[in-house]
Amino acid sequence: MSLKKISEEKQNKFFRKKDLIIYILVAVVIAAVFLAVFFSEDNDAPEGIRIIYADEVIFTMTIGEEGTILSDVVTREKTYFGYRITVATEYGSNVFDVNVKEKTVSVESADCEGGDCRHMKISKKSDSIVCLPHLLRVECTDGVNRPVSG
Amino acid sequence: MKKFLVILATILLSATLCLGALVSCSGKKGKQYTTTAYFGTQTVMAIFDDFIRNEDTEKAEKVWQEVKAVFASVESSVGRENSVLADFNALEAGETMETDVHFYNLLKLSAKIYDQTDGAFNPAVAPLVELWGFLPSDMPFARKDGELPSQEYIDKFLPLTDFSEIEFSEEDGKYYVTKPLASVTIEGKTYTSELDFSGIGKGYAAGLAAEVMKEAGYVYGYVSAGSSSLVLLKNNSDDYGSGENWYVDLVHPTRQDIYARLEKNSVSVSTSGDYENNFLYEGKTYSHIIDGKSGKPFDNDMRCVTVVCDDPASGDAYSTAFCVMGEEKTLEFLKNHPELEAIFVTGKDVLQVYNGVGAVITASDITEK
Incomplete structure (x- = not known):
């Protein structure tokens, strides 16, 4: 496979493995922040x-x-x-x-x-x-x- | 570039969804305001709303001021001192005076429930409440510690307690009330009919306060006047109930534990009984709730009654009336009033539940104790 072809192949593949890992990491971070804030609100200790x-x-x-x-x-x-x-x-x-x-x-x-x-x-x-x-x-x-x- | 845009869009969408969820779920925070300035008890207003901006808190505080103004206005009408009620009680027999709208509304509602309950709810028992020592009184023969009032005085005051003799009217937006002609002279002093709205006034004020909250746009919360008068809006927190229903815990009059839990919203819950204001004489408990027929504290198996209905003032009055009526008459009455739900504890510590419109009772010990 020529370099040109490889490059074309890469461009056609929308999601690569590394991309997916980044997406998952971003989603996990956002979910963690959400859960932390949500549950800390729910169990509010008295002031x-x-x-x-x-x-x-x-x-x-x-x-x-x-x-x-x-x-x-x-x-x-x-x-x-x-x-x-x-x-x-x-x-x-x-x-x-x-x-x-x-x-x-x-x-x-x-x-x-x-x-x-x-x-x-x-x-x-x-x-x-x-x-x-x-x-x-x-x-x-x-x-x-x-x-x-x- | 296309891929970068997709990633960016994904992140923005996730963040927006999470932010939205945060605002809608945890943004509804509770705020509670309390005061003991009215009716000698604690008034509570609880609101659940999106308290995110300063304006949200400012709005709630403004509504609390309005709620307090409502309680002050009702107390200045039907409170015991410096009130329209005090002016009425000071009238001579047969005299007429102008009242305010609260006084008129409570007269009208009292008359309805007085008729419905065959006089079991009777605000005109005030002279007897004084005689039995449950209201401040200048009667030299009012009950003192360690004794009961004389039957002779009870008999003399009974003719003053006919609520149906009180005339009231509305003309051109003004309200009038006329004191009955009956009077009795004891030891040189003349006594006339008097009223006491303590069995209905707090519920009436709490109902008006709930309207203020609703008009301000609040959907979630409650307002209470002491533990006897409670008006529920909706609930939106799992800490306090299930779905839109609040958990309302009912406290047993003698065991002092929670004997039942209601799951309700958008109703009033009123409780009366012999447990909150009473005295003990030779092993017997005498309650502040006076039976207008005998002139004495109610004497039957009822210990406490909780009424659930739409109107808190009516709920207050019915719960008082049911104490006087006793178990049998109350059950008969409720058969003809499906709009009322009642739960009561009797002297044998038996809990009776009348589910007029499907009350939900979740306590485990609602059977005989």
Whole structure:
């Protein structure tokens, strides 16, 4: 086959192997960027929380900062992982752990009847912690809570 | 050159598709606004929209201001103090006054549901609610801790609670209400009929707020006034529901756990019961919901009722009425009202579900406990 013919052959072949690899690489990179952005949006960690007692905000915090205590029923102490927030009202006591690194809030202890809140945790903006016997709620300041009724 | 153009076109197309997908999927972010300024409870407005540009957030904040203005306007009408309602309650028997449109609308709706429920929903029980100590009162004989009000006073106040005696009208765009002639004098003080719209006012305000959201073009979100009055638009996030339905968790009145989950959109969800405002006397729970016939807190097996329907004000009123009516009468009523769905928990901790128009209940424990 003459060089001229080879050159013509190459021109006629629309996709060569190397071309295909480049196309696939470009597609993979775009897909990876898309997936990374999409899933990071979906699992958004909370940026801030507020604690509400009997419909009054008693504590607010941007996770990573020490937060603002708005009522005498709240006390706060620094821990290895973040902060321990204690709410002691006439109805009882709840202790919340704020993990700054993981951006989570969990219930360390609660003396409410039933203790349902002890299983609740905030790790996404849509999460909340509710302790109805103690009229307490922990919500994300930058998220939306699920609607409840009752 | 031709090949280069094809590659370029491929890359641009892929990027455009991905960008489009990103905007349509993750662009719908939720924003929540809350306040405790109205009706002594927490008002929440949640919106899901494309919060990409600053204008999107500015628009949502403007709508929130309008929603707050709606709640303020309704509270200035039917709130307990410094309101049209307070002016009405202060009238002498037989006097007429001009009201605002909210007061008139609630009178009209209350009259309809009062008739439908044979007086089970009755905003005119206000004097008895005061007597039982569930509203601030200057009655020297109102219930105090550790006692029940005297039957003598209950009997004296009962004639003041006939809601059908309240006259109201609209003339040339103005609204009027006339207080009934009935009055009772106790220990030198004369008492007249009074109204209390706490069983319907929050739902009414939430309904108006949802209209404000819709008029602003929002499709996805919800608004609530406390946990008793909730108005759902549509949902668009898997975190909160399925498809366009929201998951609405119903909290059990005594166990305090979630006993059922509704999957709903574009409806209102209203809950009433004996659990939220009550007192305990000799082992018995007395609720703030007063039966206008007995003059006492409702006394039957109902613990809490959730009503799903189109109109949140009506839902609030029906859920209150069903508590008074009890299980048997409520089921009979619902047979004739397929537009209403109701779920209730009775004293025996039995959950009853009435699927008037096909409610979806996904909780695993909806059978007898």
